[in-house]
Amino acid sequence: MKTSELTAAEFAAHFGASHVLPGPFAYFACDNGMGVIRDNRDRTIEIVNATEQNLAEISPEDELLLLAMVCGEYREEVAVPRSDTVFDYEERYRKTTRKYNVVRMTIIILLSLFISLSLILFFLLME
Structure with missing residues (x-):
């Protein structure tokens, strides 16, 4: 299957104007x-057809092949290092623990301030 990129006007002429969408989209035509x-934002594809061929006949493998041809090879969002030492693990653990402790202490301080202010107001109103 060979794909070629088209402009929005060329795609509308070939597949119909109802398939052309406003926004960051790229359009491709296959030789079949x-x-x-x-969709350039979330890197998804939609398959359309100008002929009467049923789109349900496309296998998941063919759809994945189309996605790879149009969007490029699959890249993981999270880069996993090839080699990981104990020091690297401990360093990541310290960084995440530090952030967690800052969030936890902030919540505790805000909660204690709220309780203190509510008790002060309660005793002031009781008098």
Whole structure:
């Protein structure tokens, strides 16, 4: 399956104006008559068809192949280091523990201030 990128006007002429969407989209045409609309924000695709071929006939493997051809090879969002030492693990643990402790202490301080102010107001109103 060979794909080629089209402009929005070319895609509308080939597949219909109802498939052209405003926003950051890229349009592709395949040599088998299918069209692919790529959403550049979340890197998803929509497959459209100009002929009467049923889109349910596309296997998941073909859809993944189309996605790879249009969006590029799959890249993991989180980079996992090839080698990890105990020192690296301890350093990450210290950083996350430090952030967790800051959040926890902030919540405790705000909660204690709220309780103190409510008790002060309660005793002032009781008098």
